[in-house]
Amino acid sequence: MNDRPELFRGNRIFLSCIYWAFVLYVFVPLILMVIMGFKDSNFIGFPIRSWTLEWYTGVFADAEVISTFGYSVAIAVLSTLISVFVGTWIAVLLEGRKFFGRMAMFGLTVLPALVPGIISAIAFRIYARYLGIEPGMGAIIWAHAVHNVPFVVLVVMARLSTLPKSQIEAARDLGADPLISFIRITLPYLVPAILGASIFCLLLSFDDFVRSFFLGGYDPTLPVLIFAKLRSGMSPEINAIATVALVLTAAIGIWAERFTRRMNKDS
């Protein structure tokens, strides 16, 4: 421990108080939300007199919730496939040889990540109408895919920049042309980054409300459905849906983090 500069000697207690206050601030709402999903009453709030699993069984029996969930997953998977393909391609292009305008291209690529969601959603909506694209699944996938490309580019470029030049030279030296060396050496090296970026894109898409709301047709995605249900009044059913979504996404996120960390360590 002593090899780290003790910047905060004596402030330990104060700092840990701040830390725990932060943890409470973040997790208490989530814990409350989870607890309320088990309350045997139509109204959210204390006191809780009796407990039930009814809301959960209700969620899993609700055809609308199940199909909406499937719809959201399908959108997440398809938009992620597009983002990863396009993002990896751009990353390889930008990280390769130096060429004129490379920095400008990089800027243009990552800029969309900084545009506020509501603004890009409205822009997409207007543009989609102009192009004659109907609101619905295709439009949502398109918007999600475009929005997620910068994250893929950043993650894949970071990994690509650590690929030793000698790896590609060795492949060429042993008889691989540029395409074969890309497929057999570069791509396997990028796998951890591509997987990490994919998980991130899946979660971003699954979680997205603004773009899905503006570009959606008659079928809602899960966040849009939760929003619609909220308008007809808070009920523990929403807590149950949210809890299931929370557990799923957290599990995927934690697994992906550990998995990519292990893969990065191995190579």
Next chain:
Amino acid sequence: MTDQTPLARIEGLSKHFGATVALDNLTLDIAQGEFVTFLGPSGCGKSTTLRILGGFERPTKGRVILDGEDVTNQPPERRNVNMVFQDYALFPHMTVAQNISFGLELKGMGKADIKRRSDEIMSFLELDAYAGRYPVQLSGGQRQRVALARALAPDPALLLLDEPLGALDAKLRGQVQQELKSIQRRTHKTFFFVTHDQEEALTMSDRIVVMNAGRVEQDGTPEELYFRPASRFVAEFIGETNFLSGRVRGVEGDKVVMDWEGTTITGKAPATLPDAGTPVTASVRLEKLGFHDTRPETGNAVQGRVVGKTFLGSRMAMQIAVGDKGDAMLKAYVDAETGQAVGNEPVWIGWEADNMAVLND
């Protein structure tokens, strides 16, 4: 070798990086089965030559002929040349066996042939036990052997080695040097080795090309380079030596007689004979100097005082002050145990004319 045509020929090779001249009109033949070492400080052009031979750089001028074919503009994948990289460049996601098979697969070999060849090379280099391991699971020495096996597997006409021992610790390096030399002998392959380590070059090579600032400084056997350096640069770069700076008195046959620190000494003449009266430098190795109680009857001799000593284990390096004012220094090796005392009594230092090389600067 009945075949007198060289395996590889480098013709008038130049390489410029912007305003920097990395390689300046290099011409060289490499014979089949030779262990050639390119030796020089960093930036001398040795690595550039290697990369041009491998196909990773294109020369600004000149040609590379391999097996009678002009390969100057061929990409690396089309040349019958393989390379052992400085960082080994093993593919991390492939096992040892997969790494070694990679080049064979790309040669279009059948599965059975690939297996046979990679097994053969793995047992040759004693890697059998590691076939299923990944590079991260190997030690530095093992990785080095895998890199060598991978480069040898496709049976290249010429093997390029880019300072492949740099990453190994000193003890292992000595062992690997012997191993490399013996592998080269047993495979009869032509090795093109690049290093900045003169000791490495001396122990392994049949022939050493000393490079300096993009040009060949001297090209010869290790013995020639060590005992008959052509220039001050070579004498300084290879081994440790005494430089004696004086003035030319005259030339006698293949010997140069020069004035040095109030005495006259004789050494072997360089390629270009110096004019009388010009300043000149001669080089004599530390182990060629001997201590005498009286002036030796033959050869060069000078009187001096032993002013210091350095214990080196197997021997002792003595510092001797010579000359009228005692400000010229010589260094000589003596036996570490019997030694030579440090003191004020004058001693005679002698060496044969044949053991001193007069240099062209």
